[in-house]
Amino acid sequence: MKVKPVIGAKVTHDGRRAVVMCYSPTDHETCEIRFANAERKWLNVKTLVPNYVAGDHVRHVGSKALKGRGTGMVLSTRDVIGFHQVLVQFFDSGESHWMDWRLLGQANSAETRITYRAIGKYGNAAERMRMRTLAKALSIWDANTGAFGRLDIDPLPHQLDVARKVVTSPQARWLIADDVGLGKTIEVGLILHALTMRNRCRRTLIVCPSSLTKQWKDEMRVKFNRSFEIYNRDFKPEFASEVRARENIIISLDLAKRPEHKEMLLGGGPFDVIVFDEAHRLGVDEGGTRTERFNLAEALNTTCHAFLMLTATPHQGKTRRFRALLELTRPDLVGELAHLEADPSIVREVIIRNRKSMVTDAQGKLIFKGHDTLRYTITPSPEMAAMDAELQAYLREGYRTGSQMENRSLGAAIGFVMATYRKLASSSLAAIEIALHRRLARLAQMESEKAARMRVVMPLEEDLEEDAENLAEIDMPRHLGAFFSDEAERVQKILNLITKAKPHDTKMQTFLTTIADHVIQRGENLLIFTEYRATQDYLISRLQDRFPEIGCDRINGGLSLDEKVAAVKRFNDGKTRVLVSTEAGGEGLNLQETCHVMVNYDLPWNPSRLVQRIGRLYRYGQKKRVQVINLHNNDGFDNSALALMLDRVTTIAHQLAAVRSQSPDVLASEILGDLVANIDMETILERAANMTPTQTEAEIEVAIQRAQESLKDEEDILAFASSSGTRVSGGFDSRHMAALLMGMAPFAGFRVEKVTKDQQTFDIELDEDQVGRWPEFRRRRNIRMSFDHKLAERNAEVVPIDLESTFMRHLVDLAQDRDAFDGVYGEAAKIKGWEDGDILTTHQVRWQSLSGDILEEDLIPVRMTGVAVKEMPRDVFAELLLSPFRTSGAEGGKDDRVPVLTQEFSKILAKKADGERMPSSVTTFTALRWS
Incomplete structure (x- = not known):
């Protein structure tokens, strides 16, 4: 027998149960065994027979070359050609292995130690128990959320909750519908990190708008x-x-939908995680027709383990499109989703949604306080009024001509041009001037070429999303002749009036003198939005003339990605003070760090774009109350109609918010955004070819009424979506990391010399024999380290620490080492809220799906008072672990309540199980008795 039973091995001799105690120093074949009645004998190991049965707790003893697997529970035994093997499920890894019995020694379970009040051989057992529990809790929290990895973020509770929900769900397919500015990108990053920690994320594909x-x-x-x-x-x-060889890929949505690239992606799979950003662009129309974008997402969904769709506006009052998004996310729930209106609770399985009115920081304080919206109504000068009157007459004639055409395509094309000119005129004199100059040039060219009318091809909606900001500079439709006989003369007349009106542009003058002057003089940054590049150029030219000493930058769809990113960086770094953006900057850009004032120089016909614009500033990280200024030129039908709609909706939003229980300002912002997303104002204005105010006002009232009804239906459905409520219950943060660091100092051979007030930065001194052990410390003995990675970036002498650093991993591993540290059971001096004899136990539970995949590891705290057993609230448990435990000097004894504890905990566990998950392994991890 080359391998002898380890010390502590369970054996039988002549049918009597015993444990191996030690070996003879002279005869290595002879060992001393202790029988159940405490009798001891020296025997030859060949006379011993293994004695392991299911339910025994054992420890795997490693060697100098190989580390042991730790402790576990015996599941079964077997004999294979004379070798006795034991199937052990190990608590640390959750894995099960067949082991040779000679490598296993008995391990007293926590239940046994509670019964006999066995605190173990190490001193300060209560504090060791706290350290062991805290180390496990931090490891589990990090594995489920990615919160303590090497990340340059300070995640909010709702972001951690989203990550945990996705990572631990049996179906890793979710539509994440948090409000604009709540950090969906951070949530995805946390999810990817946590999945990587679980070896479930090697390849990721992100599909998003090109910008x-x-x-x-x-x-x-x-x-x-x-x-x-x-x-x-x-x-x-x-x-x-070549796609298959890459691990992490980002592709633009409209590139990916093209057949050749779609085929390349499908052939280059599978991916572990696929993310679709701005997922509301994927849906079907109300007739049920699927877009190429939708088909792309549907095809990719079948090639990945985790599928995430991100959008702040999942419903938009379009039930068919909304249902299609849900079915796209969870195709296995198509049957249930068909009855969505009858049973909206199904969305809990598909949507995660957090609202700005509810999210908090780690201390439970609401983050968002609402924003202010101001409107400047501008009375046009006589010169501008004269130009507008002539333009309105031209537009009416164009609409009339289009409506009378027998060729419906040509008529629709003329109507499209008229609507475009209306939008441009509402934006600025410069925008409509450029468009009309191009129209006049085209008419002259066609006349000289005597061009015949040709088939008109209307632009596609998806193409217009990219080109809308440039409508003033493109010719559309390209082959359409004069709309009516004297069109060229009328266009020229309007252009002459524009030339006269430009020096009297009261909209620009009001913007410069009433708004820009004050913002610039206060030393603040200014963000300006417009729909069109022509207006953008006009604004920048006038701003640079008036404020030559400040930098003024732009973002539009004609810039490359690098140019856009550089413009944002210059603005955020303070190198430029003014940023003028088209809708290309309306989504995705983060400008909240250095700016809180935004001007909408024009109001888009699609008012939901206003919500996206505001979201560039009104997002997490904004330190000031956001000021939104809308310029309303009181010069025509369209601006008046938009102002009327926004006024009515704003009033309704504040009325609805006022009756809610909290945060009326934040709620009003939410409701306003939700309402305008449900109002198809663009269609109303396009349909108003005769530009009759009374008829349009009536249509707006009907649309608002429908929007309110849609919003109620939407709220009724989305109320069932999963959310974090106000904060994550029982979350762990850097305070707990600091508690582990300081608590382990006496046990791990170092001293904490100095701690900053916020417990983020520490000065420590290592014992001499510890120097050089951890790579991040190099050969230093005195180290300054910090959980604040930004501080470490600024100061090369500060070492960044987290759960990925070798030093912190050492502390976590040491605290959970039963042989070297123990910490399984302790007795603590009584503290406030606890009575003599109360027991705190923590139970390590691994949850698995019905198919056997491990979903989540959990640490469930339980309090026993007398014979009453209850699960502890997670936040109370988390707070308890922050303060040191003092070991009591109470006498030993016996506690016979373990059977009650075991029975009651089984009931707690049964309530947590559901139809999609069940326990894979359960063990009592630590226990503490107050005495």
Whole structure:
């Protein structure tokens, strides 16, 4: 027998149960065994027979070369060609292995130690119990949320809750519908980190609008240390194998939907995680027709383990489109989703949604306080009024001509041009001037070429999303002749009036003198939105003339990704004071760090874009109350109609918010955004060809009424969506990391010399024999380290620490080492709220899906008072672990309540199980008795 039973091995001799105690120093074949009645004998090991049965707690003893697997529970035994093997499920890993019996020694369970009040051989057992519990709790929290990894973020409770919900769910397919500005990108980063920790995320695909590809790449790299490559930018694959060779890919949505690239992605799979940003762009129309974008997402959904869709506006009052998004996310629930209106609770299985009115910081304080919206109504000068009157007459004639055409395509094309000119005129004199100059030039060219009318091809809606800001500069439709006989003369007359009106542009004058002057003089930054590049150029020219000493930058769809990112960086770094953006900056850009004042120089016909614009500033990280200023030129039908709609909706939003229990300002902002998303104002204005105010006002009232009804239906459905409520219950944060660091100092061979007030930065001194043990400390003995990674970036002498640092991992591993540290059971001096004889136990539970996949590890705290057993609230448990435990000097004895504890905990566990998950392994991890 080359391998002898380890000390503590359970054996029998002549049918009597015993334990191996030690070996003879002279005869290594002879050992001393202790029988159940405490009798001891020296026997030859060949006379001993293993004695393990299911339910025994054992420990695997390693060697100098190989570390042991720790403690576990015996599940079964077997004999294979004379070898006696024991199937053990190990508590640390959750794995089960067949082991040779000679490598296993008995381990007293926590229940046994509670019964016999066995505090173990180490001193300060109560504090050791706290350290062991805290180390396990932090490890589990990090595995489920990614909160303590090497990340350049300070995650909020709702972000951690989203990550945990996704990572631990049996179906990792979710539509994440948090409000704009709540950090959906951070949530995705946490999810990817946590899944990577579980070896469930090697390859990731992110599909997003083209304007956001670079931002996704930068945020993943800077905040999560995760490198992505942008498809067709960082690499241009010719074969699917080139896609398959890459781990993390970002691709623009409209590039990915093209057949050749879609085929490349499908051939380059599978991916572990696929993310679709701005997922509301994927849906079907109300007739049920699927777009190419939808088909792309549907095809990719079948190729991945986790599928995430991100959108702040999942419903938008369009029930068919909303249902299609849900079915796309969870195709296995198509049957249930067909009855969505009858049973909306099904959305709990599909949607995670957090609202700004509810999210808090780690201390439970509400983060968002609402924003102010101001409107400047501008009376046009006589010159501008004269130009507008002539333009309105031209537009009416164009609409009349289009409506009388027998060729409906040509008539629709004329109507489209008229609607475009109305939008441009509402924006600025410059925008409509450029468009009309181009129209006049085209008419002259067609006349000289005597061009015949040709088939008109209307632009697609998806193309207009990209080109809308440039409508003033493109010719559309290109082959349409004069609308009516004297069109060229009328256009020229309008252009002459524009030339006269430009020096009297009261809208621009009001903006410069009443708004920009004050903002610039206060030393603040200013963000300006407009729909069109022509207006953007006009604004920048006038701003630079008036404020030559400040920098003024732009963002529009004509810039490259690098140029957009550079413009945002200059603005956030303070190198420019004014940023003028088209809708290309309306989604995804984060400008809240250095700006809180935004001007809408024009009001888009699609008012939901206003919500996206506001979201650039009104988001997490904003330190000031956001000021939104809308310029309303009281010069025509369209601006008046938009102002009327916004006024009515704002009033309704504040009325509805006033009757709610909390945060009326924040709620009003939410309700306003939800309402305008449900009002198709663009269709109302396009339909108003005769521009009759009374008829349009009536249509707006009907639309608002329908929007309110849609909003109620939407709220009734989305009320069932999963959310974190106000804060994560029982979450762990840097305070607990600090508690572990300081609590382990006496046990781990170092001293804490200094701690900052916020417990983020520490000066420690290592024992001499510890120097050089941890790579991040190099050969230093005195170290300053910090959980604040930004501080470490600024100061090379500060070492960043987290659960990925070798030093913190050592502390966590040491605290959970039963042989070297113990910490399984302790007795503590009584503290406030606890009585003599009360018991605190923590139970390590692994949950698995019905198919056997491990979903989550959990640490469930339980309090026993007398014979009453209750699960402790997680937040109370988390707070309890922050303060040291003092070991009591109470005498030993016996506690016979373990059977009651075991029985009652089984009931607690049964309530937590459901139809999709069940316990995989359960053990009592630590116990503390107050005495």
